[in-house]
Amino acid sequence: MKLLVIRHGETAANAARILQHPHEPLSSRGIQQAERLAKRLRNAGLSLIISSDYERARMTATAISRASGATLEIEPLLRERNFGAWRGSPYAILSEDPLGQHVVPPEGETWD
Template sequence: MKIILIRHGETAWNAERRLQGHLDIPLNAEGERQARLLAGALAAEPIDLIVSSDLQRARQTAQAVATLRGMPLQIEPGLRERCYGGFEGLLYSEIEQRFPAEFAAWQARDVDAILPTGKNCGESFRQFYARATTAILGLAQAHAGQTIAMVAHGGVLECAYRMALDLPLETPRDFKVFNASINRFHLEEGRLVLDSWGEVAHLQPAVLDELN
């Protein structure tokens, strides 16, 4: 079983470092271009199933891949980005000003820190990690022997990377997660194994690294 894990294309909020979380932001023009290039890069690859987060930035990216291949698109809400509660919709600088204690805990990688409530109720990183990895493994186990393309978010890709490399949740994120990047895993005895990370040769110019 093979998993092609893809981050959605760029949004306007990615470009200005505004936190999205569960807020439903569409791709910008660059993100749409990236999605087209991604679809072309995957056109000749054997893929049995295409699955996306239910947020539109992921759905738009996945739909470009599905449309070019003439395949249906399956939606999996478990692949959503982490919910950041009251942080959502704010620039990083605004989060630090409005919620200094919560911002400090977030930056210090307190994986059980409670986020302030906003339009949505925030998740701790531990809660989010459990949700995202359960969704990925559940899809993989339900489609044993197949190749699945999953289109999700920076945080979801981070969770998969940490699981595959057995990285503690508290360690800093010292690896990049690029928009519209291709990241390859396989399942071995029920565990994720990383095959390649951060394939972006199909994208020009260089893609934007951002958290969500």
């Protein structure tokens, strides 16, 4: 068995360095990235794709699933960390590194 871990394509929030909301879709560049990756993986022998239910992840996984014929399963447990009240905030204005292991975002979740 081979396991591939793939990050979603670019979103407008990624490009703007903003902590994004769950339903942030891929940007036009992100759609192109997903389609290029799907084309590369078309004949990779994929049988199953498991994706979070976040829009950007689903859009990326759907492109790969369509190209490869692999079954797509949506799994909410694959969501990224909930950044709570920091969602929608530019990284530059945050007083702490949002990805820091011991940082607890207001109304968000910890790594523990």
